[in-house]
Each structure stands twice: as C-alpha cells, then as structure tokens.
Amino acid sequence: MKAAIQLNGVSKVYKEKKAVDDLTLSIAEGTVVALLGPNGAGKTTTVSMILGMHQPTKGTVKLLGGDPRDQRVRDRIGAMLQDVSVIDGLKVGETIDLFRSYYKKPLPLDYLLKVSNLKAEKNKFATALSGGQQRRLGFALALAGDPDVIFLDEPTVGMDVTSRQLFWDTVKAMAGRGKTIVLTTHYLEEADSVADRIVVINNGKLIADGTPSEIKAETTGRVISFVAGQAVTTEALLALPGVTDVEWSGRRVKLYSTDTDRLIVALVENRFDMRDIEIQSGGLEDAFQALVQQAN
Template identity: 40%
Template sequence: MTTTQQTHRHPPTSHDTPVLAELLGASKQFGRGPATVRAVSGLELEVRSGELLALLGPNGAGKSTAIGMLTGLTAPTSGRARLFGRDPRDVSARQRLGAMLQASGVPDTLRVRELLTQFRGYYPEPLPMAQIVAAAGLDGLEGRMFGELSGGQQRRVLFGIALAGDPDLVVFDEPTTGLDVEARRGLWATLRDLARSGRGVVLTTHYLEEADALADRIVVIDRGVVIAQGTPAEIKARVPGRRVRARTSASLTVAHQWPGVARASREGPWLELLAASAEPVLRALLDLDPSATEVTVTEPSLEEAFLALTHDLEDPR
C-alpha cells in the first residue's frame, strides 16, 4: 500500500468482483412492545472488492446500525449479515476486517507505538509498522501518549489502528472529523490507494464533498431504508436543474419568485439559486440587476442532491 497523491478515481467495480460484505434483508430493532424502535428495515447492501462505498444519511438514519451489523458488533433482528461469506462474528472473518468507529475505547496512557504494536499483534499477518505510520500520517507521533494528542491526531491514530491487520475490508466511520485540510487530503489519498489495491472500503461521512471526491458508489439511507444509490454522478442527476451563483443585490424574497427556483440562499454579496432551468433565472436576474457580476451556472452539488432526496422523503409534496 502506498500513499501517492493521485486524484483520479479508479475504474468502477463490476458485478464479477467478489462480494466482501453484505446485508440481506437485514432489519434491526431495539426494545420491546410499545417502546420498540426499528433502526433499519429490510436493508440490502453489498461491498465489493476494489470498491469505495460511501454510506450517507442524516443523523438517526441507521448508518451506525448498518455498520454495526456488517462488522459483527450487533446482529440483525431479522435477515442476514455476511462478512467474507461468514457470520460477521466469526474470528476468521474478523481477522480480515479493519474498522475505525466513533467510539474507540483506546487507553489514554499508552504511547502511539505501543498501541500500534498491540493491535498488530492481534493479526496473523499485520501491516509493517512503517507503512501504518506513513499511511496514517503519524510520523513523529510514535512516542507520544494517546491522551496527550489533539483530537485530529487521535483520529489519525485510530485510522492507523484500522490498517494494522492489513485488512481486505476497511470500515471508516467519519474518519476525517477534526482533521485539518492537509491531513484530510493525506487520508483521502490512502483511502483511494486501499480501494485501488483491491480492498473494499466503506466510508460514512458528513462531508459530502468527501463522498463526491472519493466514492465509486454512494448509498443514501434514511429512516432505516435505502432511498437512493449509484455513482456520485447518478446521485447528483436525481436533482434536475442547475445551480446559479451571482454577486448581486437582488433580494431572496424576489429571487424565490423567479421561474423554476426551488431554493435560494445568500452569503454576503453572493446569491445562490437552485432552479429547474438556468435561462429564465438569468434573464430575471439581469433584468432586475444589470450590474450583477461573477455569474456562474453549474450542476447541482451532491449536498443539494442529498438534501433534496432526504427532504422529499419527509415532505413528498
């Protein structure tokens, strides 16, 4: 595994590549009787070799529950979870899995080198220490105690622990939270390299530009069910129209009345619109404010597609 800074996306996986993990009609509920909470319902999900899969959804959508079932931390109430063709709690399957989850349980009093050594010892063929340090950006931190590190540095240590066993499938739950831009870009390169090497990578993130930049495939879930899946381009295509951005004095109240405008927002002098078609909006904008400058028209972003998909589920009007 290397940590090159290449930015192109590797060729998408095909249905001929091996399935590393899957959920088959998996449902999970907590509690009993009137207090029962159904976290996910009939979830169908698969991760293939060489694929970087981004699992997206609003808070409470069921992402963590889905990850828990894939990794064997919790069992489905109904349906099945399979990891390398086995029960995810099977030791031989878990030895091929690496995971970076929100709750770490890592002791503050151990040094980074000690932590990595300890976790490498759990696997029959661990990744060499030098590769872990390079991939996670830990050079110079090996002698520091975990509890003395900043939040971003601790996230990098947990990233390295996830790689310790040289896994065939790696699950990262919000891996870049708290990282600065340089560290985030470095971990992006490592994630790409992991998938290019034939490993499967599952990523949950609140940074939608991260999913757009990295993912071969995106699965969006809400209220425990899959509401959309496809490549980033396919997800963005679910939102018709164009995004118009301009430096203008036009007010939000007026902009909302222009033809086909679905959403309008302002940040300082900048007006941003999501509209069914750009042409009538541009005409209305320039008629009102001929001095408008720096006008751009682009496709909707992944964030706009995500908001439209999850909003439509809540309010189908």
C-alpha cells in the same frame, strides 16, 4: 463484480423502535462507498450489524461471503470507529505493534506511522495524544492487519488540514489496490470527492443509491447564477420555464432549474439585465438535504 458486503431484507428493532427497516444492499469488492444519513438514521446500527457486533432482528448479513462473526472473516477487516480506546502505559508505537501481533501478515510499523502522520509521536504515550491524534492512531490500528474491507466511521473529526489530506490520499491509494472501503461522514464534500457510490438512509430505510454525480443530478438539477440588474425581480425569474427556486445574495442571483439549457435561452430571449453568468451543478450537501426532506 463479487460482493464484499451483502444485506438482504435486514431489520433491527430495539424495544419497539426500528433502527433499520428492511434494508437490502450489496457492495462490490474494490469500491469506496459513503453511507450517509441524518443523526439517528440507522447508519451506526447498519455498520454494527455488518461488523457482527449486533445481530439483525430479521434478514441476513454476509461479509466477504461469510458470517461477520467468523474469525477468518474478522481477520480480513479493519474498523475505525468513533470511540478510540487507548491502553494505559503503552506508547504509540507499542500500541500499533500490539495490534499488528494479532494478524498473520500485518503492515509494517513504519508504514502505519507514516500514513497516520504519527512518526513524531511514536514514543509518546497513547493516552497523551490529542483528540485528532487519537483519531489518526485509530486509523493506524484499523489498517494494522492489511484488511480487505475497511470501515471508517466519521474518520476525520478533529484532524487538522494536513492530516486530513494525508488520510484521504491513503484511502484513495488503498482503493486503488482493490480494498473495499465503507465510510460515514458529516463532511459531505469529502464523500463527494472520494466515494464511488453514495448510499443514503433515513429512518432506517434506503432512500438513495448512486454515484455522487447521479445523486446530485437527480435531486438538485443545475444552477444558473449571475449578477442581476436593478430591474430584475424574483417574480419575473420565477415566471421563466423550469425555474424551481430563486436565491439572492446581494445582486447575485441563483436560479435552480431542471433544464438549464432551456432556461439560459429564455433569459437571453427576454433580454434580462445580467452579467458574470455561471452554470453549475448543485452540491452533494444540497442533494442530501433535498433527499432527507423528501423522505420525511
């Protein structure tokens, strides 16, 4: 597939600190990529360089095959950043129309009001919006020009449940139309459900890259949980083959293992007192924490 975004050996140094360290990354057109990392990992700096807001100290950045600063490229991208600046004296509909006027083929105003869940606020001054409503306005502005590549930086912070669901439904629909979407979020369950690919960076370096399932499988393995009888001890469980960790919550115990098939056989053969058995993969939150700990 054709690359929408390409970073080759990109580094960014501020004074003596490397915010991004020799990052090479290619993102195909029509994919949804979640860029994850702890605070200060280099996510914002990376997105800023892709958008052409900052220049790399070393390496090259290509966006839609060209320079991110080229106006022809900028006309094809949209960005919803963490800080939304609204214009005094303009209502919500007027603000969106102003941004629509910057593009040759903007999306209709009614559509943008609908997907941002701001129809009721159309004639309200933008400065009077709540924090969550301003985030939704930022989304409408990012989509105004019907961009081919969309950047979403912590997009659902402050949104209520209904607005958040509508937001992700809209993102999935855009991905279905071949749009390339790059998002950062601290809500890892959202990244797990919507992203085709997870990219994790820490201390400016790429530490993991794969589908959500691949990331979870490589780092957390799978989990067997059950309600244990009184005679079951941590020591006995840790002695079983493949058990890497044991976690109790009352009498329900979780066994973390790289080979749950072998482990369940061992539990049965050793006649452990157990009931309500469940087998599940670890979550993206667990995988993320494991990756960051391994990298530090």
